[in-house]
Amino acid sequence: MSDVRVRFAPSPTGFFHIGSARTALFNWLYARHTGGTFVLRIEDTDKERNTEEALRVLMDGMKWLGLDWDEGPEVGGDHGPYFQSQRSDIYREYLQKLIDAGRTYEKEGAIFFRLEGERYTEYDDYKKCEVEKVRTTPQIIDDQVRGRVERAEEKDFVLYRSNGEPVFHFVNVVDDISMGITHVIRGEDHLSNTSKHCELFRALGAEPPVFAHIPLILKSTGPGKMSKRDEGALIEDYQKNRFLPAAVRNYLCLLGWSPKDDSEVLPIDEIIERFDFDGINSGNARFDEKKMAHINAEYIRQLPLETLAWMVSPILVEEGLVDDSTDEDYLQDVLRVSQEKMTALNALPALIGFFFSNDYAIDEKTQGRIFKKGDPLARIRELIPLIEAEESFTADSLDASIESLAESQGFKKFEYFPVARFAVSGAGGGPDLLPMISTLGRHRVLERFQNFLEIHATSTS
């Protein structure tokens, strides 16, 4: 166990933003990499939007991504409480230190932090008024991602609001000190706050922690950082859309961090082993939903069959495709022949629904194509006796049988494939045809061929 202590300090807002998730992830990775401690601290000072439900969303999201915390809500720890709303006494105590040191003053009911240095007044173009500024000595931040950053704070700032509540900058620093945080890994949007925080650390007699400001995640298109309204911005959406958490986590690792050797899909243990500050990029990263989907698809295809079955069953049950009476082996067979064509679990009912139900969608485009040329009805009529007679009913034997049938009719075997596929599944694509027919079994195939003939014999003649 190393003495590294990192924290993720979200404010529960009712959703779990992908940027926050990535910050949590990087902190978690660093803690696991170093054998340190990952603290979850809840910044629930904004009473309006902090609800039990909001906290749930956050913790569920973290657990879903596999980000377990060593100290914090539900698990406790020696540095609690882990909710800011329960730490008022601690904040008062630290405020007293600043008061005793003469670093505070009161104005309009609020308590301000007093910077040290020469004072002057200047027109502020942003605030559109005269403000008092201070020439302070710049704070030097030895950032692990950006290198040396120098920034001078120039205005006194509020520590306690006139309503008696402490502000973010103050509680954040106090919590980091009192919880013994050694490394602060957070978004680059906090970089310019850091001079403020360093002032506070030093005024409180504490050495600032090591900082690492990680790049922001930008919208996939258009300007600015990812906002909660953007497509793919919320972890809840990935949960809902049945993404594999490990895949989402893997993709997030790759946004702003690189293993340096061209590998992308990596088991989490290996990422933990290789994760470090020098692999973190300094430029912001644009979110790419296509790549996210691609990585998700790779994960799905890599799943062992039993795991896949275990994950997929509830989805199929929910869709009414499978129930207790469904044959386990049949389900396994279906998944075995379909897995290589899977790209997203929420698209699964559409991909393999026809294996379980006769009530599947008919793809109009494919139907149009099938009937445009040749004689699909005749092809199916020719196939029926073959299906009835075919003995071993394996993909290979079916292939051979169809091949010789085609030969005897003066066709290429491909003349039969698209028609058979459509007759049996209503689709133009799907698992490889022969394994698919073999899996469906003689009975289902014949049933659907007959059905196909009945429907189209009347409508087309």
Place this chain on the structure above:
RNA sequence: GUCCCGUUCGUCUAGUCAGGCCUAGGACACCGGGUUUUCAUCCCGGCAACAGGGGUUCGAAUCCCCUACGGGACGCCA
């Protein structure tokens, strides 16, 4: 407006810290071909980038400066 950070294919990135190995590599996307004239898989191929300008140097994607562009911060929000 001020301050801070950044800038390699459309996107994520390798290479930059320790200048020559870079006619700049990989992946996603896209395009073409093949894989059972299905397909969402797989294989092969292709397209495509060092933001611009000055230096330093025998030599710069790599070091320095300027400009441009992008991002962030500037709350009694967090």
